[in-house]
Amino acid sequence: MIELRHIHFSYTDKPILKDVSFVVEDNESLVIMGPSGSGKSTILRLILGLEQPQQGELIIDGDNICTMKEKNKRKLRKKIGMVFQAGALFDSLSVGENVGYYLLEHTNMTLKNVSEKVVQMLGFVGLDAEEIIDTLPDELSGGMRRRVAIGRALLSTNPMIMLYDEPTTGLDPKATENVLNLIMKLHQEKTIASIMVTHEIIDALRVANRFIVIWAGEIAFDGTLEQLRSSDDPRVKEFLRPFLSSFTEVVQKRFVEGIATENNSASL
Template identity: 40%
Template structure:
C-alpha cells in the first residue's frame, strides 16, 4: 500500500530521516516505534504529503507521490484519514459539526446524507449521545473517539495515528487501542500508528518497525520483534517492560544474557 525508498529529510543541520526503507502492508495495522524525537511523526507527515523529502521515493499504490502538486495531493488525501496526537478538534464546533466538516468540504452530499453519515460514525465510536457537546465538554478519551469518527468520515483507505493513546490513563489507552483495532479490521483499512508504547504495540500491531538514528533498524511481527537481536530494540523493550512489568523486564534481560 505504502512503500518508502531511501527517504532522507533534514532540518538545517539536523538529519531526521537518514535513508528510510519500509513497506507498509495493505489491510494491516503497522506500528512505527522508537525514542521520542526520532522522526516518527515526521515520517507520518511525509506519507500524507505535509512534508516533502530531500530525496527518496514515497510510493502509494505504486505511484511515486514525492513530486505531486498541492492540487494533486488534495485529491490523493481523500484516501487518507489522520488522527492527530491531540485530536485537533475545532473548539467552536460541536462533535457532530466536527465530524461533518470533511464531508461538507470534500463532498457534494446533501445535508440529510451528511447527517446520516455523521450519526453512523459517531455510533461506531460510541459517541452518538455526545453529538451536541463541544470539545471542552469532553473527556480525553471522548476527544480521541470524536477525532477517530472525523478521521473515518470520508471512509479512507489509509488511516494514520500520531500517538493516539498519549495523555490517557492505562485503561483508556487499552480501550482506545482496541477501538482503533476493531475499526481497522471492520473496514479493512491500512493503518499506521506512531507510538513509543511497547505493551500497546505488542497487543495490537500486525507489524512493527523500529526507528533509530533516522533508519529502520528492525521490523517484523510482534513475535519477531520480541526476538530481535538488535541492541537498540533489545534495550528499548527491556526498558519498557522493566518500567511496566518488572518481572517481564527481568525475563527479557535473562533471555539475552545481559
C-alpha cells in the first residue's frame, strides 16, 4: 500500500504540489490525469524517492520514504517498477543488456541465465527477442521502446507496484493500443498495483478504475469513472471539456462492456 499524506513540494520558490493526499491499495489500478505542468510526474518521482517533499509523509508498505537513508531507499525501490517517459533506456546498451540490466548489476546469475530470462521477458511484452535483442534502443520504434522499458522494469525489481509516466505520449494509435494492452495484461496476470500518469484521457479510461485529476498542484478529483462523469468541479469540467465527445463515447463503451462482463459472469 502507498499513502501520500499532505505532501507539499516546490522547486526553488515555485510550488508544484499543494497538500496532496491519497492512498493506493495493493492491486489497485489508478490513473493520475491533469494538464501538462500540473505536477503529475512529480508524484511518481516522489514515490520513487527521486525527490524529497518539503512537507508531508509518503508511506510505502509502512515505511516513510521521506525520512529514509539512501541505502534503505535503494532496498525499497526494489518493490517499485518505473517506466519513465519515452522509456529512458540506456542508449549505449543493447536491448538485451537494458532488459537484463538489474540482473547483471545486482545478481551473480550467469550470462546464459540472464539471457534466457531476457528472452522470456521480451516475449511477455510482445516483442520478438531474436530480432531485437542485440539492437540498440535508437533503432526501435517508440512503441517498442516503451515495451522494452516495461520489460526492463518487470525483470529488474519483481515489483509490487508499477509506475508509468506518460507511457503512450507521442505514440501512433497502433503502438498506443499495444502498450495499453500490455499494461492491462500486466495488471490482470501479475496482479500488481499500478499508477499511470497521463494527460491522454481516453487512454486513462481504458486502463483504470480509479482516477485522480491534478489541477495546479492540487487534487481536483479522486474517484471512479461514474463519479468523474458526474463531477461538478469546474476544474474537472475544464479539464474534460476538450475531450467531451470521445469521453462520452468511451464511457458508454465501458458501461456496455461492464454490463456484458457482468452478464457473462452471471451465466457462468
